[in-house]
Amino acid sequence: MTDHIDVVLPCLDEAAALPTVLRGLPAGYRAIVVDNGSTDGSPRVAAACGAVVVCEPRRGYGAAVHTGLEHATADIVCFADADGSLDLGDLPRLVAPVRSGAADLAAGRRRPLPGAWPWHARAGNAVLAAVLRRRGVPVHDIAPLRAARRAALVSLGVRDRAFGYPLELLLRAGSADWRIEEIDIAYRPRATGTRSKVSGSVRGTLRATRDLIGALR
Structure with a gap:
């Protein structure tokens, strides 16, 4: 067993935020x-930072997360966005x-924090979280910052390889009677030069929310 904790950071053109x-x-x-699939030198920047x-x-948030989980060796694995919106000190x-x-x-x-979360993205997130709560999953956010034991995560068998990965993870965790604890964290504006791959526009948010609700059915 390792004595460190692994943090998986899916990355697509986040060179400005990574340092x-x-x-x-x-x-x-x-x-x-x-x-x-970054084109801005993100891998080189990440390697230079250790x-x-x-x-x-394979493009997709879920594909990147799953690959990171496969490469993790720690007992406990965390997941975070790499765009500067989260404080890894949490x-x-x-x-x-x-x-x-x-x-x-x-x-x-x-x-x-002010300016960090567009109203349309926040509204879409609230709708999805409400659907999850009606299914017995006690969450208020489709969380981008998560921690769990690696072996347990693998055993869940999450299959989504696109942006539905966090939603499926929560659904499967709820079905497996996992104890889920929500902890308040700060959410900051993304680093200059980065943009949400899903919620960067009203149209993108509506499409993602619609597709995810459809998947829940």
Whole structure:
């Protein structure tokens, strides 16, 4: 068993954000940056900052996350966006209940700073979280910051390889009677030069929300 904690960071053209993001890793946390086809030199930047870099040519958030999970060796694995919107200094607070056995999955509940979360993205997230709660999954956010034990995550068998991965993860965790603990985290504006791959526009948010609700049916 390793004595570090792995942090999987899916990455698509995040070179502008990566240096600050990776500097924010707490001691004892190892970054696994999974490049998903960047054209801005993100893999080179991540490697220069000391991250383990893995390339996943299949496009999709879920594909990148799954590849990162496969390359992780730590008992506890965390997941975070690489766009600068999250403070990786929050990770120990998520890891604590997983490490102690009080929770099977710790998920960050975003508390946005001004300008961090467009109204349409926030509304779509709220709709999806409400659907999950009606299905018995006690969450208020489709969390981008998560922590769980690697073996348990693998056993869930999440299949989605696109942006529906976090939703399927929560659904499967709920069906498996996982204890899920939500922890408030700060949500900041993305680093200059980065843009959401899903919620960067009203049209994109509506399409993603529609497709995800359809998948829930």
